[in-house]
Structure formats: C-alpha cells, structure tokens
Amino acid sequence: MTSLMVKQALIVPNTLCQPIRKILEDSKLTDISCNLKDFGVGKIAIPLGNGTSDKVDSLLVKSNMICNCNTDSINFVTLKTLPMSGYQIAQVMFKAKRPKPKTPYEELVLSLTDLAHKYDICMTEELQRDIPHHWEKHGDLVLLPPNCFCNDTWKKAGEELWSVVCKCLHCSRVARKDVISADGFRTPQVRLLYGDTGWVEHKDNRIRYTYNITKCMFSAGNVTEKLRIAKFDCSNETVVDLYAGIGYFTLPYLVHAKARHLHACEWNPDAVEALKKNLHLNGVEDRCTVHHGDNRKICPKNVADRVNLGLIPSSEDGWPVACAALKTTGGILHVHYNIESKIKQTEVSDTNNSFEGRGSGCENEIIRTNDSVSKHIDRMKVWTEWAEKTCETLHKLMCIAHSDRKWTISVLHIEHVKSYAPHVDHVVVDFKCCPI
Numbered sequence: 001m002t003s004l005m006v007k008q009a010l011i012v013p014n015t016l017c018q019p020i021r022k023i024l025e026d027s028k029l030t031d032i033s034c035n036l037k038d039f040g041v042g043k044i045a046i047p048l049g050n051g052t053s054d055k056v057d058s059l060l061v062k063s064n065m066i067c068n069c070n071t072d073s074i075n076f077v078t079l080k081t082l083p084m085s086g087y088q089i090a091q092v093m094f095k096a097k098r099p100k101p102k103t104p105y106e107e108l109v110l111s112l113t114d115l116a117h118k119y120d121i122c123m124t125e126e127l128q129r130d131i132p133h134h135w136e137k138h139g140d141l142v143l144l145p146p147n148c149f150c151n152d153t154w155k156k157a158g159e160e161l162w163s164v165v166c167k168c169l170h171c172s173r174v175a176r177k178d179v180i181s182a183d184g185f186r187t188p189q190v191r192l193l194y195g196d197t198g199w200v201e202h203k204d205n206r207i208r209y210t211y212n213i214t215k216c217m218f219s220a221g222n223v224t225e226k227l228r229i230a231k232f233d234c235s236n237e238t239v240v241d242l243y244a245g246i247g248y249f250t251l252p253y254l255v256h257a258k259a260r261h262l263h264a265c266e267w268n269p270d271a272v273e274a275l276k277k278n279l280h281l282n283g284v285e286d287r288c289t290v291h292h293g294d295n296r297k298i299c300p301k302n303v304a305d306r307v308n309l310g311l312i313p314s315s316e317d318g319w320p321v322a323c324a325a326l327k328t329t330g331g332i333l334h335v336h337y338n339i340e341s342k343i344k345q346t347e348v349s350d351t352n353n354s355f356e357g358r359g360s361g362c363e364n365e366i367i368r369t370n371d372s373v374s375k376h377i378d379r380m381k382v383w384t385e386w387a388e389k390t391c392e393t394l395h396k397l398m399c400i401a402h403s404d405r406k407w408t409i410s411v412l413h414i415e416h417v418k419s420y421a422p423h424v425d426h427v428v429v430d431f432k433c434c435p436i
C-alpha cells in the first residue's frame with residue numbers, strides 16, 4: 001500500500017531540480033523516504049528533512065543557486081520564502097517511497113500487499129502466512145511448496161495474483177507441490193496453477209532432461225550418484241537400468257560412461273514418454289532399448305555386465321530380476337537402499353562417505369580408505385553389516401538365476417547418496433557377482 005504524508009519541501013524549477021537535489025542530498029538535507037513531486041507546471045518539490053530550512057538557505061547561496069522563479073500559479077501552502085536564496089518552502093503532500101525489497105520474498109510480500117490493496121483485500125497475518133518463503137526454479141516455471149496460496153481470499157485478485165507472482169519471481173509459469181504419492185510410479189502430485197504446460201527442461205552435467213513436472217519427479221538429491229556413474233567406463237558393457245524413470249541414471253551411463261548398450265525398464269507411461277524424449281535430446285537413442293512395463297516381466301535375461309537398481313526405499317523386488325539380467329560371466333549390481341541406523345544423525349556429517357570393500361563368498365572384509373570416515377564409523381558399520389547380509393541373499397538369487405554355476409558375491413564399494421530422513425541413509429552398494 002502507498003502511504004501519503006505531508007512534508008516541508010523546497011520548490012524549485014525543474015531545470016534546476018537535479019543539481020539542487022544533489023547539493024542537498026550530499027549534505028543530507030533531504031528526506032529520502034519520499035519521492036520528488038512534480039507539479040507539472042515546470043516546478044518540482046524536493047522533500048526536506050525536519051528543521052533543515054536555514055541550512056538549505058545558506059547552502060543554496062553558497063552554491064550560487066539564487067531563485068528567480070515565480071510559483072504563484074501553484075496550489076500549495078507556502079510556509080515561508082527563504083530570506084537569502086529566495087526559494088519557497090511549502091507544505092506538500094508526498095507519496096512515501098516503497099521500501100526497497102532485500103530478498104525475492106520481501107519483493108513478493110510488498111507486491112502482494114499492493115495487489116491486496118487494489119482488490120480491497122485485508123492483508124491479515126493469516127494471508128501473509130500463505131505467502132511462500134521458498135520455491136524451486138525449473139527454467140521459467142516456479143514450483144511452490146505445498147500449503148501456500150490456499151486461502152480463498154486470493155481468488156478476489158483472479159489471474160492477476162499469478163502475474164504478480166511471476167513478475168516477482170521472474171518466471172512465466174507457476175505450479176505447486178504436494179507430497180510424492182506412495183503409488184509405484186512415485187507420482188509427484190504437482191498442480192499447474194498458471195501457464196499452459198508442465199514440461200520443463202534441466203541441464204545437469206551436460207545432459208539435458210525434459211519431463212512434465214505434473215507427472216514425473218526429478219531426483220535432484222541423486223546428483224552424487226549421477227556424477228559417480230558419469231566417471232565409469234562402460235564402453236565395452238551392456239547395462240540394464242531396472243528403474244529408469246525419465247533417465248536420471250540411464251543418461252549418464254549412455255552420455256558419459258559411454259555404455260555400449262543400455263536396456264531401460266520403466267512402467268510409468270509418462271516417465272517413458274520423457275525418457276524417450278531425453279534419449280533423443282541427448283542423441284543416444286540408438287544405444288538404448290526402452291522396455292515399457294513391469295521389470296519383473298519385461299526385463300531381458302542374460303544380457304548385462306552391470307545392473308542399476310535405483311529405487312528407494314528398497315529395490316529388493318528387483319534383486320531376482322537383476323541377477324537374471326546379468327550374463328553368465330557375472331557383473332556388477334548397483335543396489336540402492338534406504339538403510340536405517342539407530343545412531344544420532346546430527347553427530348555426523350554427510351561428506352566423503354564412500355569407502356571401498358573387498359570380500360570373498362559372503363565373508364566380506366571392509367577396508368576404510370578415507371580418514372574422515374573414521375568419524376562416521378558407527379553409521380558405516382550398519383551399512384557394512386547390511387551389505388554383508390545382502391551378499392548372502394544375492395548369492396542365493398544368483399545360484400537360482402544361473403544354476404549351472406557357483407558364485408561369489410563381494411562388496412566393491414558403498415556410496416552414501418544422502419540422508420533421507422533422521423536415522424535413514426540412502427546408500428548405493430556395488431556388489432560384484434563372479435562365477436567360480
């Protein structure tokens with residue numbers, strides 16, 4: 001809301017306004033909370049600080065700014081004429097300057113307060129709480145958190161609400177998040193509030209990803225794992241991605257790790273649509289076969305040197321499928337899992353949490369290679385125990401899937417991706433499956 005206030009002002013001809021204002025401002029004699037007022041007849045009012053008129057008078061004389069203008073035709077209350085310089089001091093109604101917002105949130109609050117004023121909406125505390133403090137930017141689309149702009153009062157402003165939001169947040173589309181649904185597709189439940197399409201594009205480590213934000217999720221938290229994959233050399237390998245989604249891991253395997261061929265399994269039709277677009281956008285579709293359906297039914301067998309199982313909280317349903325997908329010469333399984341540890345997460349940091357392991361059969365010895373790991377030993381012990389136990393399970397599954405051979409399963413590496421929740425870590429364990 002713009003407030004009005006009555007102030008003492010110096011009346012000057014507009015040809016001299018800028019030099020006089022500069023002289024007064026340099027000596028801190030103006031009131032900077034108000035804008036200048038233009039009377040539209042060649043005269044401008046410069047707001048003055050309280051009790052400054054004597055200083056203004058002597059400063060103007062010192063600066064050779066003597067008045068020779070006439071202000072008779074202007075309708076304001078003249079208080080006095082300055083005795084030495086001859087300028088008039090008058091009482092003028094000024095618009096207070098809008099405070100300069102320091103953050104995008106402040107900008108949003110100020111602009112919405114103006115909007116509320118325009119539509120006769122009372123900006124109550126409740127309404128202020130409905131304004132989001134944070135949001136995600138996806139190109140020209142802003143994704144708001146849940147529970148904002150839910151108050152029906154905003155409806156009075158109609159579509160103008162969203163144009164104000166777009167102007168403040170420098171975007172042209174607005175969507176709002178809800179919780180990720182527990183359905184197998186991990187549907188994000190995002191609602192488009194303003195704009196005509198939910199398709200967005202991300203660039204990540206020189207890979208382009210496009211997807212419909214209202215239908216698929218983008219796992220920004222998996223970035224460490226995507227970077228790790230990008231460093232693999234898979235140029236002589238066939239890879240299976242059991243939970244391909246829009247291609248979070250499929251694309252780094254193809255673009256950076258240069259997989260010779262990749263089989264991507266995905267059952268969500270919206271994710272498959274985005275995956276196909278992404279393969280095309282990155283020019284790798286000729287090295288990828290997309291298998292649309294439940295991986296337990298459609299995943300090819302006996303083809304892979306490496307299988308990626310990127311599903312959390314657990315990819316356990318896919319372990320028998322992954323074992324069957326490996327060639328009879330064996331290979332590597334990258335198993336994602338949310339491991340719960342009973343120790344307090346606040347006592348540990350999340351950096352450099354990867355370490356190498358070695359094992360034979362199901363008796364694995366884990367060797368720590370990173371000094372910082374010693375600080376996190378309790379949590380890592382839990383991950384190691386889980387990995388060792390899983391070796392036994394995978395051993396059984398490999399013996400079922402490839403019954404003509406005997407197998408050893410060992411832990412090659414444990415990678416901490418992120419803390420998922422208090423006491424829960426998303427880790428990736430690399431298991432090597434070798435025929436004896």
Ligand SMILES: C[S@+](CC[C@H](N)C(=O)[O-])C[C@H]1O[C@@H](n2cnc3c(N)ncnc32)[C@H](O)[C@@H]1O
Nearest residue numbers: 185219243244245266267268294295310311312
């Ligand atoms: C890629 S997202 C997970 C990405 C990331 N690892 C995360 O957890 O945030 C998992 C994908 O697997 C798909 N999916 C889950 N179970 C599946 C199954 N049995 N067969 C095929 N796709 C499946 C989901 O539709 C989803 O797109």
